[in-house]
Amino acid sequence: MKRRTLVGGIAAAAAAATAHTTPTAAAAPGPSPRRIGMSDVRGLQERFADIIASDHRHGGQLGIEQRAAALADEALNLQRSGNATQRVRANLYACAASFRSSAMWAAIDGRRYADAQAHMREAQALAEMSGDQAIKFRIWSHAGSMYRHMGRPADALAANDVARNLPITRRDPMFASLGLARQAAIHGASHEPGNTRRTFERAREAMERSDQADYRPVWMTAFYDQAELDSLALSAHLALGDYPAAEFHAHRCLAGLRPHMVRSRAITTTRLAHAQLAQGDADAATATAMKVPAGAATQHARVSRMLQEFGAALRATAPGSPTVQTWNEHTAAWRTRA
Template sequence: MDTTRNDLLAAWMREHGHSSNSLSEAVNKALELLTGRRGRFDDASVRGWKAGRVTWPNAATRAALKDVTGLDATALGFVPRGRTPSTPAPQQEDPIKRRTLVTGGVAAAAAAAAPGTAHRRIGMSDVDRLQRRFSAIIASDHRHGGLRGIEQRAAALADEALNLQNAGSATHRVRSSLYASAAAFRSSAMWAAIDGRRYDDAKAHMREAQALAELSGDQAIKFRIWSHTGTLYRHMGRPADALAANDVARNLHITRRDPMFASLGLARQMAIHGVELDGTGLRRAFDQAQAAMDRADPDAYRPVWLLAFYDQAELHSLALSAHLSLGDHAAAEYHAHRCLAALQPHMRRSRAIATSRLAHAQLAQGEADAATHTALTVPADAATQHARVARMLQEFGAALRATASGSPTVQTWTEHTAAWRARV
């Protein structure tokens, strides 16, 4: 069959830095958002489009292509059925001329919408720069956690991502990525507020993050925000609301596509079951979360926020929290040791939290000396500056004095905590 190469599509791909692989992946994602089912295109499919072997994709594919590129199929060089390529039509214009007309039209519209605003083209490189700065915030969160400064930096980065939306023209793909980035940054601000026990601030970030996630259409960030919402309600002592929010996250179809998301949703459900004193549900959720994690492809693409924290250590950390809430202190101690053995060295905040919980589990089993020795290993900065850790250690001290009043162990603990406070 005689075919005519689709030079317009090839030109658009060169201009926007797309390979056949990256364009097929973007179209697959757009199809998933449009239809609920992920597309099955690959680099060979895109090469077929460029070679002219496919002259008019089906309606769903055309809609996905428009979402990715911002252009109709004819503007990308595809030919409707019944029209021959030789028929004079817009798609046969010179690519450079068309590109000038298209971008010029967008520029004029933007200038009319925002008088006095300098116009420029916003691209994925702008998104990438924001994401690199986001990585630094995540790293700081793992070292310290809960600090208001981390919350403020994340919120400011979200505002910066939104400001970029109005700074120039962009494809649908870039705009969706900016909304997803802004939602991720606001979600990190929400998490820092939860970690610092600033629950009113966390709720304000939550509402903003949920709206941004809907604008982005990004399933991964929707999962993150609803999962964080469940955690917020769990810390606030509202388990029914926590389960409802976590169910929203668990019912997103990304959990069916990637077992790692399913595992995280089940792990957080397990922690809520602990607050509800539902031991059967807790143990079942742990087994299901472990099985889902074992099924997950270790090489699959996942967002940086998930890769940064969710692993075997975090699963045991959530099990530790759940069993402490349930009052099963022997099981809590078991999961604490498994968590601490698996934690990566940079996860300083997580190590301080797990160590504090381990001390509680040991003390509840009558092991005052071992528990105190464990609690003394928590670093001074975490013990005095991290709201959750500081509160857990205050509660540990009160429980220690109640169970071992007048003992040398209590004296040791009192002297050590005084030295911590003197350093602040």
């Protein structure tokens, strides 16, 4: 799409230059192009904050992905609608990259990986044109998460290393901490317990060095804190088969999650149920899994798949038990409400 846009822009510029230099092309001057300014950028940034809020409430929805992609196109169209300084244009590219990265994340969260990779390529190009280090970090860090969910830990580590090697991680310990925490989760998926524990410790230390500055982008401040660090540790320890540690981090994550993190609470609750079931406590695990809201259980791809896996594990652990019957009745009610 961008190649067509660039080609179209070049063709339009060539036509304009030809009209200007041809004597017979004289015509009455038209209205001056509008001036694009930082107020336009701020309007887009406010809409980006709305996308972030929708993601934390619902997560993975196709509607969020489509809306974010449309807003990325809108930011690019604004580039062509008038005159702007280089600073404003760089910010518009950053806005477009931000929206495209949210489309990418929604596709990852919804397990639509082919779409996620298409959004990723678009977002990476836009981020390069913007020069914005924070959004470059977000895109490459998301790429690492995407490959981890796809079961490609080597690619996940390589992508996450691109994020971790950006200068912003040396300037801001919070970015360094997030890069390390996601690296630790990848080590967990690769079944490397020593590297997992050491890297999480480094992530925790980096977080402790950071301040509560308000200059960080909204996508960072909206989600990354101790609760998210525990969420990533929960994922890693589940992958490692260290179920007591996974349960510990799950409880701590749930205690620290901010109210707007609805999607994260559903994911963490589901993972806690898995950790409890793996320790042989089918009753407690089932009670935990039943706390997942019906909307997340039926409409969020990752949560739905984890609950299906939970049900299969429960039936294998306690076949024919009253607990299995309770779970089957509960999930049937979910499907009825869906």
